[in-house]
Amino acid sequence: MNKLVSLVLSVIMFLCPSLNIPHTDADASAASGRQFVFVNGLGGWGEYQLYYKILPYWGVFGGDCMTYLRARGFDVHAASASSSSSAWDRACEVYAQLTGTTVDYGEAHSERYGHDRFGKCYRGRALVKQWDADHPIDLLGHSFGGATVLMLLDLMIDGSEEERAKTPPDGLSPLFAGGHDGWISSITALSAPLNGTTAYYA
Secondary structure, eight states, rough: OHHHHHHHHHHHHHOOOGSSSSOOOOOGGTTTTTEEEEOTTTTTOOOOGEEEEEEOTTTTGOOOOHHHHHHHOOHHHHHHHHSSSSSHHHHHHHHHHHHHEEOOOOHHHHHHHOOOOOOEEEOOOSSOOOOOOTBBBEEEEEEEHHHHHHHHHHHHHOOOHHHHHHSOOGGGGHHHHHOTTTSSEEEEEEEEOOOOOGGGGG
16 A cells, blocks of 8 residues: 555656645745846756746746746846857856847857857846846856856956957957956856766767
């Protein structure tokens, strides 16, 4: 009888993963004024994709984690980093989404790797209301999203010497200028390949 009950419960939990989420009352008061931005891994998607509402990356069949957290007072957002690009390209995309600007992959970088310098435009559709040293963000990256947010942090602080050398100052993205210390409060990596991965060779 115990085996049968265990089997039935296992099937229910597999078919209804939302039951695995503990139903607790999260206290958002400790996170008051903080902005959390979740960054998807390779093959993932975010709020800018229409199908996110049907099948949210953050929750999948268990329901939308963003909706769950917002209902409890958290200021959360799901960025839409490319499903198959490099950490550099994805960091540039997340930056444009956060600032509500056009994606700039950099003049030197795009020339070296043979793709367009500019990507999608997010004007008027910024993920967060305000982003600067007085209104920093907390980044959470899943899988390759972890490497993406680390790349974004590096560019925000140090910029890119190569891009500064190649691009006239009036055409340089603020991302590559660097000097944005304090714009990112924290980074959380969830199952991220921070020490590399053998998947590259596959």
